[in-house]
Amino acid sequence: xxxxxxxxxxxxxxxxxxxxxxxxxxxxxxxxxxxxxxxxxxxxxxxxxxxxxxxxxxxxxxxxxxxxxxxxxxxxxxxxxxxxxxxxxxxxxxxxxxxxxxxxxxxxxxxxxxxxxxxxxxxxxxxxxxxxxxxxxxxxxxxxxxxxxxxxxxxxxxxxxxxxxxxxxxxxxxxxxxxxxxxxxxxxxxxxxxxxxxxxxxxxxxxxxxxxxxxxxxxxxxxxxxxxxxxxxxxxxxxxxxxxxxxxxxxxxxxxxxxxxxxxxxxxxxxxxxxxxxxxxxxxxxxxxxxxxxxxxxxxxxxxxxxxxxxxxxxxxxxxxxxxxxxxxxxxxxxxxxxxxxxxxxxxxxxxx
Amino acid sequence: xxxxxxxxxxxxxxxxxxxxxxxxxxxxxxxxxxxxxxxxxxxxxxxxxxxxxxxxxxxxxxxxxxxxxxxxxxxxxxxxxxxxxxxxxxxxxxxxxxxxxxxxxxxxxxxxxxxxxxxxxxxxxxxxxxxxxxxxxxxxxxxxxxxxxxxxxxxxxxxxxxxxxxxxxxxxxxxxxxxxxxxxxxxxxxxxxxxxxxxxxxxxxxxxxxxxxxxxxxxxxxxxxxxxxxxxxxxxxxxxxxxxxxxxxxxxxxxxxxxxxxxxxxxxxxxxxxxxxxxxxxxxxxxxxxxxxxxxxxxxxxxxxxxxxxxxxxxxxxxxxxxxxxxxxxxxxxxxxxxxxxxxxxxxxxxxx
DNA sequence: TTTAGCACTCTTGATGTTTGAGTGCTAATA
DNA sequence: TATTAGCACTCAAACATCAAGAGTGCTAAA
Numbered sequence: 001x002x003x004x005x006x007x008x009x010x011x012x013x014x015x016x017x018x019x020x021x022x023x024x025x026x027x028x029x030x031x032x033x034x035x036x037x038x039x040x041x042x043x044x045x046x047x048x049x050x051x052x053x054x055x056x057x058x059x060x061x062x063x064x065x066x067x068x069x070x071x072x073x074x075x076x077x078x079x080x081x082x083x084x085x086x087x088x089x090x091x092x093x094x095x096x097x098x099x100x101x102x103x104x105x106x107x108x109x110x111x112x113x114x115x116x117x118x119x120x121x122x123x124x125x126x127x128x129x130x131x132x133x134x135x136x137x138x139x140x141x142x143x144x145x146x147x148x149x150x151x152x153x154x155x156x157x158x159x160x161x162x163x164x165x166x167x168x169x170x171x172x173x174x175x176x177x178x179x180x181x182x183x184x185x186x187x188x189x190x191x192x193x194x195x196x197x198x199x200x201x202x203x204x205x206x207x208x209x210x211x212x213x214x215x216x217x218x219x220x221x222x223x224x225x226x227x228x229x230x231x232x233x234x235x236x237x238x239x240x241x242x243x244x245x246x247x248x249x250x251x252x253x254x255x256x257x258x259x260x261x262x263x264x265x266x267x268x269x270x271x272x273x274x275x276x277x278x279x280x281x282x283x284x285x286x287x288x289x290x291x292x293x294x295x296x297x298x299x300x301x302x303x304x305x306x307x308x309x310x311x312x313x314x315x316x317x318x319x320x321x322x323x324x325x326x327x328x329x330x331x332x333x334x335x336x337x338x339x340x341x342x343x344x345x346x347x348x349x350x351x352x353x
Numbered sequence: 354x355x356x357x358x359x360x361x362x363x364x365x366x367x368x369x370x371x372x373x374x375x376x377x378x379x380x381x382x383x384x385x386x387x388x389x390x391x392x393x394x395x396x397x398x399x400x401x402x403x404x405x406x407x408x409x410x411x412x413x414x415x416x417x418x419x420x421x422x423x424x425x426x427x428x429x430x431x432x433x434x435x436x437x438x439x440x441x442x443x444x445x446x447x448x449x450x451x452x453x454x455x456x457x458x459x460x461x462x463x464x465x466x467x468x469x470x471x472x473x474x475x476x477x478x479x480x481x482x483x484x485x486x487x488x489x490x491x492x493x494x495x496x497x498x499x500x501x502x503x504x505x506x507x508x509x510x511x512x513x514x515x516x517x518x519x520x521x522x523x524x525x526x527x528x529x530x531x532x533x534x535x536x537x538x539x540x541x542x543x544x545x546x547x548x549x550x551x552x553x554x555x556x557x558x559x560x561x562x563x564x565x566x567x568x569x570x571x572x573x574x575x576x577x578x579x580x581x582x583x584x585x586x587x588x589x590x591x592x593x594x595x596x597x598x599x600x601x602x603x604x605x606x607x608x609x610x611x612x613x614x615x616x617x618x619x620x621x622x623x624x625x626x627x628x629x630x631x632x633x634x635x636x637x638x639x640x641x642x643x644x645x646x647x648x649x650x651x652x653x654x655x656x657x658x659x660x661x662x663x664x665x666x667x668x669x670x671x672x673x674x675x676x677x678x679x680x681x682x683x684x685x686x687x688x689x690x691x692x693x694x695x696x697x698x699x700x701x702x703x704x705x706x
Numbered sequence: 707t708t709t710a711g712c713a714c715t716c717t718t719g720a721t722g723t724t725t726g727a728g729t730g731c732t733a734a735t736a
Numbered sequence: 737t738a739t740t741a742g743c744a745c746t747c748a749a750a751c752a753t754c755a756a757g758a759g760t761g762c763t764a765a766a
Binding site for chain 3: 737738739740741742743744745746747748749750751752753754755756757758759760761762763764765766
C-alpha cells in the first residue's frame with residue numbers, strides 16, 4: 001500500500017494540526033489553515049480514503065479527523081522532518097550542561113530537568129552504569145584511634161567513601177595492614193565473587209579478631225550492589241497536566257504515579273538504534289499505564305561500555321518533531337561531556353579568578 | 354470569646370466530617386453520623402452561631418457548612434487530639450528508616466517518600482546542613498602518573514572525593530607534598546576564608562608551576578559551596594490529584610509546579626517549636642500558590658548544630674491529626690538515627706551471613 | 707432551652723432544544 | 737477522470753427548563 005504524495009501531505013497536515021490544536025481537524029479548517037491548492041471536498045475524499053486505510057479516525061460522524069496510532073507511526077517514520085534547533089536552544093543546552101559538569105552526580109538529573117523545561121513534557125533520566133563493576137583500589141585514611149575513612153575507586157572511575165567509627169581502638173599500623181590486604185585480595189572482584197571464605201581467610205592471615213575486614217568488605221559489597229542499579233530521575237511531571245488529554249485527574253494521577261515509581265521507569269522502552277531517538281506510540285508501549293501516551297527516548301553513553309537513557313513522556317498527540325530533535329541533541333551533548341575532554345581538569349578549570 | 358463545650362464538640366465534628374467526606378456537612382447528617390444528644394434544629398442554631406464567629410461558612414444558602422481557616426486553626430490548636438500510631442505504622446517506619454541508614458545520602462529522600470506513602474499527601478524533605486562548614490582533613494590517593502583521587506573530610510563528618518585526571522605527569526613525591534600543604538594551610542577554613550593570596554603563597558612554597566594547588570583548592574571550594582545549600586526532595590506528588598479540591602487540573606498544576614521548584618521549597622514555613630510539628634493553614638502560607646493549601650512540617654536534627662525539615666502539603670481539608678502524628682514520629686526517628694548509635698558500625702552490621 | 711414544623715433557597719441531575727462544524731453523497735464542471 | 741459546489745444529515749456541545757432533595761432560618765410550642 002503506497003500513499004500518493006497528496007495523501008502524505010494531507011496526513012502530515014492533519015497530524016501537525018492536531019498536535020498543535022488538540023481538536024479534531026475538519027476538511028474546511030484544514031484548507032483554511034494550510035494553503036492547499038484544492039477544495040475542502042477533495043480533502044474530504046482523501047481523508048475518507050486515509051480513514052479506510054486506518055491512518056485517521058473519526059471520534060463521531062460529525063467531527064473532524066484525528067490520527068490513529070498507525071497514522072502517527074507513519075508520520076514519525078516517513079513524514080516527520082527533523083528540525084534544526086534554534087540558536088537559543090542549542091546555546092541554552094550547551095551552557096546548562098557545561099555548568100553542571102563539575103558535579104558528575106548531578107549532571108544526569110540536570111539533563112532531565114533541562115529536557116523537560118525545553119520540551120514542556122515530563123522527562124526522565126537513568127544514570128549510566130557499567131554491567132559488572134569491581135573495585136580497582138582501596139585506600140584507608142586514619143582519622144583517630146576510633147575512626148577511619150575507607151575509600152574505594154571503582155572500575156567505572158567513580159570513587160566512593162565512608163567514614164567508619166569504631167567502638168574499639170585501632171592502631172595505624174593495623175590500618176596499614178588492612179589496607180594492604182584489601183588491595184591484595186579484594187580488588188578486581190565483582191560483588192558475587194566476594195565469598196565468606198575469602199573473608200575468613202583474610203581475617204586469619206591478618207589476625208583480625210575485631211571484624212575490621214568484615215566491616216571494610218561489607219562496605220565494598222554495599223557499594224558494588226548499589227552501583228549495579230540504575231538511578232532514575234523524573235522532572236517536570238506537572239507539565240503533563242497542561243495537556244487536555246489529562247484534564248481527567250484520575251488518568252493524570254495514574255500516569256504520574258506510574259512515572260514516580262523508580263522501578264517502572266527502568267522498564268520503559270530502550271532505544272535500539274544507537275545514538276538516535278526511539279519513539280513508541282500509545283499501545284506500542286508495554287506498560288498498561290502508557291497505552292495512550294507516547295514515549296521518546298534517547299541513549300547517551302559514557303566511554304565504550306556504559307550507557308544511560310533520557311526520555312520524554314507525553315500524550316500520543318505529542319510534538320514528536322520538536323521533542324526528538326531536542327532530546328537527540330541533549331543526549332549527544334551529554335555523551336560528549338561524559339566521555340570527553342571536560343572531565344580532564346587542569347587547563348580550563350577556573351575556580352576563582 | 355470563649356466557646357461552650359457543645360460548640361467545640363460541634364465544630365470538631367464538622368471539621369472531622371468534612372475532612373472525611375469532602376462535602377459540606379449539614380445539621381441533619383451530622384446528627385445521624387455522630388450521635389449527638391440533641392436535635393438537628395439545635396445543631397442548626399449552634400452552627401449559625403459558629404458561623405457568625407467566623408469559624409464555619411456556607412458555600413451557599415442551602416448547603417451544609419464547611420470550616421473556615423479560623424475554624425481549622427481552632428481545631429488544630431485546641432480540639433485536635435494527637436493520635437497514637439498503629440503498631441503496623443510504627444513498625445513500618447522503623448524498618449524503612451533502619452534499612453536505609455547505611456546510605457546516608459539516601460535516607461532523607463527515603464524519609465520523604467515514606468512520609469508521602471503513609472499520609473497519602475505529597476511530602477518534601479530538606480537535607481540538614483551545618484551553617485559554616487570547613488574541611489577538616491585532606492587525603493591524596495595516587496592512581497598513576499596522570500591521575501589521583503583527592504578526598505576531603507568535612508566538619509560535618511561527611512566525606513567527599515573526586516578523581517582527577519591530569520594531562521601532565523606528577524610524581525608521588527609531589528603528591529605527598531601537595532597533601533602536606535593542603536592539610537597544613539587549607540584545613541579549618543570556610544569557603545570565604547580561602548583567598549587567592551593563600552593559594553599563591555602555597556604555590557610559591559611548593560614550587561608548583563602546574564597549578565596542582567589550584568586544582569585541589571578548586572575542588573575544596575566547590576564542595577564547600579555545594580555543601581552550603583540544602584538539597585530538597587519531593588515525593589508522592591501525584592497524591593495531590595486524589596483530592597477533589599484539585600480536580601481542576603490548572604489548580605493542581607500550579608501547585609505541582611510550585612512544589613517541584615527546588616528553591617521555592619526552601620522558602621516553605623519552618624517549624625519554630627523545636628521537635629514538634631508546625632501547621633500552616635491556607636492563607637497563613639506566604640506563597641500565593643499555597644493560599645488554599647495547608648502545610649505540616651517537622652524538624653529533625655543531626656547532632657547539635659544541623660537541622661533539616663520534612664513536610665507534607667495538601668488541601669486545607671487535610672487530615673491534620675493523622676499527618677501531624679506520623680510526621681512527628683518520622684522526624685523523631687530520623688533525628689535519632691542520624692544523631693545516634695546507628696552510624697557506629699562494628700557491632701550490628703551484618704553484611705553477609 | 708430545645709424542638710417540631712414549615713416555607714424558602716439553591717444545587718444537582720435529568721430532559722429537551724438549538725446551534726454549528728463537519729460529513730457523505732450527488733450532480734455539475736474542467 | 738478528477739475536482740468542486742451544493743445540500744441534506746448527524747451529532748456533540750452549549751444552553752434553557754424543570755423537578756427533586758438537602759439544607760436553612762424562622763416561628764411557635766413544649
